[in-house]
Amino acid sequence: MSTPPKSDAAPQTLDAALRPSRWDEYVGQTQVKENVRIAIDAAKKRGGMPEHLLFYGPPGVGKTTLSHLVAAALGAPLKNTSGVAIERAADLAAILTNLEPGTVLFIDEIHRLSRKIEELLYPALESFHLDLVLGKGPSARTVELALPPFTLIGATTRVAELSGPLRSRFGGGVYQLDFYSDDEVRAIIRRSAALLGLRAPDEVIERIAARSRATPRTANSLLKRVRDYAEVHDRPLTAALCDEACTLFGIDALGLTKDDRRYLAALEKGFRGGPAGVRALAATLHEDTDTVEHVYEPYLLRLGFIERSPRGRILAPSGRGYLGGEHPL
Ligand SMILES: Nc1ncnc2c1ncn2[C@@H]1O[C@H](COP(=O)(O)OP(=O)(O)OP(=O)(O)O)[C@@H](O)[C@H]1O
Ligand SMILES: [Mg+2]
Structure with a gap:
């Protein structure tokens, strides 16, 4: 079974270390x-x-x-x-x-x-x-x-x-509490980078923000993973290094992971683009319904790649375009 994004998102210690303790540090x-x-x-x-x-x-x-x-x-x-x-x-x-x-x-x-x-x-x-x-x-x-x-x-x-x-x-x-705008996510990453003592140029912050699923915890976690990658290879944080690290992590330019791609592919191939009931979809993916509904789907809905209809999930044209290679890794 694949790991849902939340559990790869952050060990408690990172959440605690980067959690704003002042009202004005809470972005958005x-x-x-x-x-x-x-x-x-x-x-x-x-x-x-x-x-x-x-x-x-x-x-x-x-x-x-x-x-x-x-x-x-x-x-x-x-x-x-x-x-x-x-x-x-x-x-x-x-x-x-x-x-x-x-x-x-x-x-x-x-x-x-x-x-x-x-x-x-x-x-x-x-x-x-x-x-x-x-x-x-x-x-x-x-x-x-x-x-x-x-x-x-x-x-x-x-x-x-x-x-x-x-x-x-x-x-x-x-x-x-809703997803965050690109600007807000960038502000959160900038603050976290400073707290972690990292020199992160704007292009790095932008790269990470774009892959953060509009979610502060994902942003912080990805920043830390990219930092680890840079440290292990003894290289500075650059846009190229970010791309390389994210390719290794299986995270694409939109922040989607192989689990999201499996979801979209299952909807396209297994259900001819839907409508597909969430239980049937989850069973095809060998995932539990809760994870599919509360971890994968909110961001895919936000991207407009899928739609919810009374009869089930439908693959939207932009989701089909994504699978067709409009958004390469
Ligand atoms: N508005 C914000 N500004 C800055 N950082 C934030 C903000 N919101 C969240 N974060 C960062 O993201 C991390 C995760 O946030 P938090 O634990 O509050 O999320 P949550 O909504 O309670 O998640 P869960 O549903 O998993 O419990 C925090 O530790 C903090 O570092
Ligand atoms: Mg919480």
Whole structure:
């Protein structure tokens, strides 16, 4: 099975090392930033906490980073957890009852919370209490547990999988973080190069930006891989070296990898250009449906190489052109 782009994208340490720690270092997403700042500043003025926030968007576009910045701007403690980690009612109760008052509770992959946990969470979000059922059968009783006030920040790559009732609890707003423009990606690479102590000429920054799938994490990861290649060969960072390294990595001029090419080729050859159901496509590729839908497709859709129709995926003329060699390596 091939490796999805996300896992080759970045070891945690790189994410952590290059993660902006100041508001002004966070490039792009201007409207989201402005709205979130208003919520933060208003809360600070009132001397309270902002309402709960939800950030959604593709992997690596800055959801975790922005959540950390919100906590920092509030001067609030941050508690990190994830939807996968909260399996039982007791897990949730342990987290919530131990929060320091005024904490930002960050729940990553919030779409993974079970319905049971979601329902338990509602009163906690609305009025900072938990209704816990103690015991079983006729002797079961409910106790109400008061909680310290907190702000929840949820993050997800799959907003569609969130239930309506949970979505409606994010009174501070539901914000989409989108792909980045070329200029923004270049600014991110420039900053990262400086942090890594690299002398990267503009043409190198441009080359890497063009292959970064409009995604900060991919940009940082590719910068680091090209740096490694240059170091191993004891050569300076040049455009030619970038091209050479990317050819070796199997990353083409648009940032597409062999997995993307396999996807497009399967759609063209296996399904005559579609429409093809995502499950059938995934089975042909020996991939799981989630990876195909949430890792490969968003960028192919953004490039306009594929389209989603009610009957399935369709290869767009530009996708066909790409396979025909309009965008060589
Ligand atoms: N707006 C930004 N400006 C500068 N760097 C950014 C920005 N957004 C993200 N990055 C960089 O990209 C890395 C990945 O971002 P982050 O971990 O916040 O993404 P994410 O959306 O939470 O991804 P995932 O869905 O995989 O959890 C960060 O460590 C940071 O270095
Ligand atoms: Mg994250």
